[in-house]
Amino acid sequence: MELETVQIDLDTETPTVVLHEEDARELGIHPMDRVQLRYDDGTAIGVVKVTTGLVAVGQIGVTHPLTHLQGSVGVQPAPQPQSLRYIRRKLQDIELDRSEIRTIVQDLYHDRLTDVELSAYIAGVYANGMSLGETIHMTESMADVGDRIEWGEPVVADKHSIGGVPGNRTTPIVVAIVAAAGVKIPKTSSRGITSPAGTADTMEVFCDVELDADEIRRVVGETNGCLVWGGAIELSPVDDRIIRVETPLSLDPEGQVIASVLSKKRSAGSTHVVIDIPYGESAKVTSHTEARKLARDFKRVGERLDMRIRCAITRGDGPIGVGIGPAHEAQDVLEVLQGDGPPDLRSKGVRLASILLSECDVDADAEEILGSGRALETFRSIVAAQDGDPDVSVDDIRVGEHTRTLTAGRDGVVAHVDNSVVSELARRAGAPKDMAAGLQMHTGVGKEITSGDPVVTVYADSEPKLEDAIALSERAEVIRILHPDETLIEQL
Structure with missing residues (x-):
């Protein structure tokens, strides 16, 4: 059947076409x-929507990325992708081999x-x-599609939480220290999806983060490091598609x-990577045992990919630093680089940088690099190279x-800070879309607190968003306070 194309603006990531129900029936x-x-x-190939109003009989509506099609096109039924058979196998708990996983990845890459x-x-x-x-087959297959940056050097550092x-927000601190030590560290980061800020959101407070591959090479060539949004380049693009579907689920x-x-x-050309695995009651990983298993698997897969992986298992019982949200976390980062800032953020940033430098076989003192101001100088040079102040x-x-x-509503000791409630509170206030929105934490786990003491200050760009955040705080427990006697398990 020959149909005339009509461009239609639909909010869809899948190549979609719109048929009139009479043409679809025929x-x-x-x-x-x-x-x-x-x-x-x-x-x-297009996935069909059927309508009686968006297009007329004899027309076919095309959406992004099919909008390059113009004029008349031939239309006929297409077979289902082979990967659907393998997806059904996975649902039946049948292990998939390399070729089956590669087929799934290829069909994802080509929007099938x-x-x-x-x-x-x-x-x-x-x-x-x-x-x-x-896991190994999936990692290799995902890295083999899309862009890839090669550096031609035996050591290219990276860090991920x-x-x-x-x-x-340790990443800007780690990048500044490692780059100041003379090690290349081209850091691509994500934006906040379910969190109040990703590293890219925080860095956007300082400078441009949407750089292409050539611009990344330029910045790294000038400064040894960069801090950019990974979504601006096609590094493992199948991963972006998977994350987009995982998030609402x-x-x-x-x-x-x-x-x-x-x-x-692997797509970014990294050879030596430190992985931060926080665990705690309201973290993604809830137990130390689970964290150790995840660390072992990271190392095993890394070895098969010729990447040196070190995992740092850290406590995630509550927020790190005092600021939550892009602008507030940017303030924390800058204060740490200037020699002050939240002690827990400073300590963790230095520790992760030390681990990464050691993994790269570089004899450098992360604490000295930070304390001397060299890390701050390098950070400012990265900001300048990425068109910031x-x-x-x-x-x-x-x-x-x-x-x-x-x-606080009572006296006692802070026994728990709920990470998920803190994150949602900041998001209700407008973060990360509103870069100035977020929180300032005034207490943390293990701190003594008195009724009426400040727990958290909420910041918003509009009164309605502030009220939405406050309404949540009235329904959810931000912190758990125990009386000192309640924390006593046994007395001998």
């Missing part, structure tokens, strides 16, 4: 079926799978897990986490003008 096509489109330069079909794959992995072999702890299966992280690192001060960083401070 073709024997149903919603979510696939059609093959024939045009002068080749063929394309719908979000529903990808969700089925993720559900299969979440329910049945991934073997070490599957698996997340789940608000304010854990709140699923983050272990094997896929490893493939996600290490495929990005190298002379930025803490006072230059704007925070939300609408504020409210929450206070």
Whole structure:
């Protein structure tokens, strides 16, 4: 059947076409079926939506990335992707081999799978897990599609945190120290998806983070490091597609986490990587045993990819630093680099940098590099190379003008700070989209507190968002306070 193309603006990541129900009936096509489109330069595949109003009989609506199609196209039913058979196998808890996993990745890369079909794959992995072999095959396959940056050097450093702890903004500190030590560290980072800020959101307070591969090479050539948003370049693009579907499902299966992280690192040309694995009651990883298993698997997969991996298992019982949200975390980072700042953020940043330098066989003192001001100088040079203001001060960083401070309701000791509630509180205030929105924490686990003492101050750019955050705080427990006697387990 020949149909005339009409461009349609639909919010979809899957190549989608819209057929009038009469044309769909004639073709024997149903919603979510696939059609093959024939045009002068080749063929394309689209997933079908059926309508009676968006297009007329004889027309076919095309959406991004099919909007280059113009004029008349041939339309016929297309077979299902081969990878659907392998997704069903994964749902049945059958281990997939290298070729089956590679087929799934290729179909994802070429937009042949719908979000529903990808969700089925993720559900299969979440329910049945991934073997070490599957994880290795998935990592290799994901790294082999999209762009890849080669540095031509034996040592290229990198750092990653698996997340789940608000304010854990050690990456700019680590990058500044390691780059100042003379080691290349081209850091690509994510934006906040379910968190109040990703590293890219925090760095955007200082400078441009949407750099292409050539610009990354330039910045690293000038400064030894960079801090950019990974979504601006096609490094392991299949991972971005998987994360986009995982997020609303709140699923983050272990094997896929490893493939996600290490495929990005391999695509970025990294050879030596430190992985921060925080664990705690409200962190992504809840137990030390689970953290150790994840660390072992990271190292095993890294070895198969010729990457040196060191994992740092850290406590994630509550937020790191005092600021939550892009601007507030940027203030913490700058204060640490200037020789002050939250002690826990400073200590953790120095420790991770020390581990990474040791893994790279570099004899350098991370504490000395920070204390001497060399890390701050390097950080400012990176900011300048990424079109930011190298002379930025803490006072230059704007925070939300609408504020409210929450206070403690009883005396005692802070036994727990709920990471998920803290994150949601900052997001309700507008973070990370509103860079000035967020929180300032006034207490932490193990601290004594008196009724009426400040717990957290909420910052927002608008009164309605502030009120939305405050409404959440009235329903959810930000901190858990125990009377000193309640913390006493045994007295001899």
